Amino acid sequence: MSKFHVSITPEPDSVSSATAHQQNSSSLPYTTASARTVNHLNMSSKHNKYSVLLPTYNERDNLPIITWLLTKTFQEHDLDYEIIIIDDNSPDGTLEIAKQLQKAYGENRVVLRPRAGKLGLGTAYIHGIQNATGNFIIIMDADMSHHPKAIPEFIRKQKENDYDIVTGTRYAAGGGVYGWDLRRKLTSRVANFMADLLLNPGVSDLTGSFRLYKKDVLHQIINATVSKGYVFQMEMMVRAKQFNYSVAEVPITFVDRVYGESKLGANEIAGYLKGLWSLFTSV
Ligand SMILES: Nc1nc2c(ncn2[C@@H]2O[C@H](COP(=O)(O)OP(=O)(O)OP(=O)(O)O)[C@@H](O)[C@H]2O)c(=O)[nH]1
Numbered sequence: 502m503s504k505f506h507v508s509i510t511p512e513p514d515s516v517s518s519a520t521a522h523q524q525n526s527s528s529l530p531y532t533t534a535s536a537r538t539v540n541h542l543n544m545s546s547k548h549n550k551y552s553v554l555l556p557t558y559n560e561r562d563n564l565p566i567i568t569w570l571l572t573k574t575f576q577e578h579d580l581d582y583e584i585i586i587i588d589d590n591s592p593d594g595t596l597e598i599a600k601q602l603q604k605a606y607g608e609n610r611v612v613l614r615p616r617a618g619k620l621g622l623g624t625a626y627i628h629g630i631q632n633a634t635g636n637f638i639i640i641m642d643a644d645m646s647h648h649p650k651a652i653p654e655f656i657r658k659q660k661e662n663d664y665d666i667v668t669g670t671r672y673a674a675g676g677g678v679y680g681w682d683l684r685r686k687l688t689s690r691v692a693n694f695m696a697d698l699l700l701n702p703g704v705s706d707l708t709g710s711f712r713l714y715k716k717d718v719l720h721q722i723i724n725a726t727v728s729k730g731y732v733f734q735m736e737m738m739v740r741a742k743q744f745n746y747s748v749a750e751v752p753i754t755f756v757d758r759v760y761g762e763s764k765l766g767a768n769e770i771a772g773y774l775k776g777l778w779s780l781f782t783s784v
């Protein structure tokens with residue numbers, strides 16, 4: 502029997518904006534959920550270390566907030582962690598900000614792995630893993646679309662059944678998307694629907710990029726992944742199925758980037774469709 506299956510747990514704390522709060526009135530307040538999770542995670546997380554890979558390109562305004570929130574979350578839950586910032590020589594000077602953050606938080610907590618130019622997300626993750634000292638890797642965006650408060654729930658879920666991967670999902674009960682216009686929402690839905698139809702990897706949010714992996718699992722999957730661009734996250738789930746890894750899902754609330762401009766254009770959409778087709782014909 503295939504080891505690959507998906508399990509979903511509601512995120513206890515899915516409030517990430519005032520709008521989200523209104524629509525999730527049954528969610529627990531942040532402090533209550535945190536306090537509850539602290540004890541649980543304390544008992545069994547002592548020997549684990551979580552390496553967060555934060556790829557950045559023009560994120561100077563978002564980086565201090567995300568770093569602060571990550572630090573707060575890991576400290577509150579007494580978890581061992583490091584934040585690896587992979588900046589691709591951002592013209593807005595993100596690296597300078599990252600250096601200041603490293604001074605403030607310490608070299609063991611904020612690790613800088615810059616590259617000379619914009620080489621894309623796929624290779625940024627590979628570069629990040631090569632330098633990671635944790636046994637678990639968390640991949641997330643640095644633009645505040647992914648809120649660190651979901652991480653304790655990812656970890657709790659992972660422990661439930663020793664899952665190889667836990668993926669955040671916007672498209673299951675308890676998850677959601679806020680701040681996107683209709684075009685962006687439709688693009689994402691259609692991209693997921695088509696991938697599910699053609700490849701059926703059994704995951705509800707294929708294009709999302711907020712995930713927790715066992716390090717060796719991520720290593721194997723990423724080495725097998727050939728896509729670049731937006732199709733990359735989706736191919737990772739297709740490869741996970743191919744290798745029979747177990748995947749669990751946690752609903753997340755995704756909000757549009759706080760600062761900076763969106764880069765999704767016609768080229769990215771065309772690239773996604775091309776990538777999806779070549780996966781369909783090759784996997
Ligand atoms: N190092 C590196 N980081 C990148 C690159 N492209 C994007 N990023 C970062 O990867 C994360 C996700 O990219 P985004 O541009 O937010 O992609 P998106 O969420 O699909 O689109 P928008 O938020 O609408 O722009 C962000 O933290 C970016 O700063 C890249 O080529 N190199």
Ligand SMILES: [Mg+2]
Binds near residue numbers: 642644646
């Ligand atoms: Mg983004």
